[in-house]
Amino acid sequence: MGFTLKNIDWAEIWKGTQDTLTMLGFSTLFTVVIGLPLGILLFLTSRGQLLENRAFYSISSFVVNVLRSVPFIILMILLIPVTKMLVGTSLGVKGSIPPLVIGAAPFFARLVETSLREVDRGVIEAAQSMGASNWQIIRSVLLPESRSGLIAGITITTVSLVSYTAMSGVIGGGGLGDLAIRYGYQRFQTDVMVVTVCILLVLVQILQMVGDRLVIKFSRK
Amino acid sequence: MIRLQNLKKDYIVKGHKTPALRGIDLSIEKGEIFGIIGHSGAGKSTLIRCINLLERPTAGSVIVDGVDLTKLDEGKLQEQRRHIGMIFQHFNLLSSATVGENVAFPLKLAKRPKAEIDKKVKEMLALVGLEQHRDKYPAQLSGGQKQRVGIARALASDPKVLLCDEATSALDPQTTNSILALLLDINRKLGLTIVLITHEMHVIRSICDRVGVIDGGHIVEMGNVLDVFLKPQHPTTQEFVEQVADSSELRAAVAHEKASGERTILRVTFLGEQTYQPILFQTMQETGTVFSILQGTISRMKDTPYGQLVIELGGDAQQNRKAVDTLRQRGLEVEVI
Ligand SMILES: Nc1ncnc2c1ncn2[C@@H]1O[C@H](COP(=O)(O)OP(=O)(O)OP(=O)(O)O)[C@@H](O)[C@H]1O
Ligand SMILES: [Mg+2]
Secondary structure (H helix, E strand, O other): OOOOOOOOOHHHHHHHHHHHHHHHHHHHHHHHHHHHHHHHHHHHHOOOOOOOOHHHHHHHHHHHHHHHHOOHHHHHHHOHHHHHHHHOOOOHHHHHHHHHHHHHHHHHHHHHHHHHHOOOHHHHHHHHHOOOOHHHHHHHHHHHHOHHHHHHHHHHHHHHHHHHHHHHHHHOOOOHHHHHHHHHHOOOOHHHHHHHHHHHHHHHHHHHHHHHHHHHHHOOO | OEEEEEEEEEEEEOOEEEEEEEEEEEEEOOOOEEEEEEOOOOOHHHHHHHHOOOOOOOEEEEEEOOEEHHHOOHHHHHHHHOOEEEEEOOOOOOOOOOHHHHHHHHHHHOOOOHHHHHHHHHHHHHHHOOHHHOOOOHHHOOHHHHHHHHHHHHHOOOOOEEEEEOOOOOOOHHHHHHHHHHHHHHHHHHOOEEEEEEOOHHHHHHHOOEEEEEEOOEEEEEEEHHHHHHOOOOHHHHHHHHHHHOHHHHHHHHHHHHHOOOOEEEEEEEEHHHHHOOHHHHHHHHHOOOEEEEEEEEEEEOOEEEEEEEEEEOOOHHHHHHHHHHHHHOOOEEEEO
């Protein structure tokens, strides 16, 4: 059996790519919306920081670690009832977004926490000495000063999300992963598998490149 | 302008109380440059950071321009801090903001109108001589230029007080002098009260009016720079004075002279105009004494010229005594070593 692209249903591939991009877009968006504040809170409540709070930090840190240590595929299955409750279904593009976000947000929050830790303590103090409120310090010092680290974090998270979206195909999540499983795995159509992998590869390459460019653009060190 | 009363600060390290400040009483007048000098770990940074409550004191009060900062809530404290500028050893500029944006920062925090901010930024950059660097980022500046940005930023909100935490310690000697000159200039132009901490006597001597010596969390000596400098009492102060006067050389010389028999060795101090007058020569001629110079410095403390000579008198006992009396009558400080 020679390798040929003749038997591929391109319409289906195109649909799968669109679904993947939709899942990726929304899950990245919600991951940032949830993970960024969570990361900021983790940072601020950690030892020696502005809102030091041992209880809050230990608990949220523990939850984050738990969510991060459960393999995504298992997390997805465990979350089926929650997903149904949140969006009404655990299938398709819609049904895969909640587990993607719940899987990626803690990961991203840790990356945010780490980037914020890189911000020079002295600069925060300088802002305090000028009478900045905590909110002003977050907005005008922490976020701009860690901008390139945050962008790098978003890039890593998005790239991880690409592979998570592919995995969500296993439980009927839709997108390229779903295609690869249905054709490549269940019907031994290797050609579809190869094409989907290539598309995912190109996607990851583009994401990484754009991310790296932005990091360089915003880096002032 | 600033009054510290019985200021104490303990740090808790691994459950142990380690005192950094053990009861500081200090009063700093409006418009003066007050220096605080001490060795590493003496509590200098802790002390200056207590003045704007970056460090909250364990006990005592911090009164700046009549307001006791320790009694204020967070919001009021933030408001008061706008009147207290601060510059740092490592500059602490926002690396993601341009020079202009850094200077504008305190004004943005205070939500001033844009036009006012632009005007003030221009004015401040002109003051520190960085007009043409407005759109650069801190990473593109030299250390001295960064500190100038720090000064411009600290002064943008028209503070009443400027706190300097080792502001020149990361700079080379020449740049240090230019920053010190700038601080002195600002002090005179704006009548700004400046508190600076340092471990270099040179900094104190160049621009301070008064100095406090801190050691082990206590102020062990305090006074006009001239007095402290010429007559240091506490051993720590004496060490610092030696930094700039190399009197260790002198001690060796004196010991040598003493060892070789009974002789009269004097330390003569000239101040102000005296420094440039031939008082010593005239006196020696009149009393018929001869002398040789063992060591000498002529220098300047802020604006006051001074000289210090260590001489050995070569006349007989009576002549020598007369010479000492005459020198004293003519207003010189004479100390027989
Ligand atoms: N955040 C802190 N936690 C615990 N101990 C501290 C802290 N900051 C300072 N100390 C201790 O307090 C004492 C005074 O420190 P401080 O930083 O005020 O010294 P310094 O005079 O500024 O020294 P240097 O010239 O090295 O900067 C030191 O013994 C130091 O170890
Ligand atoms: Mg210090």
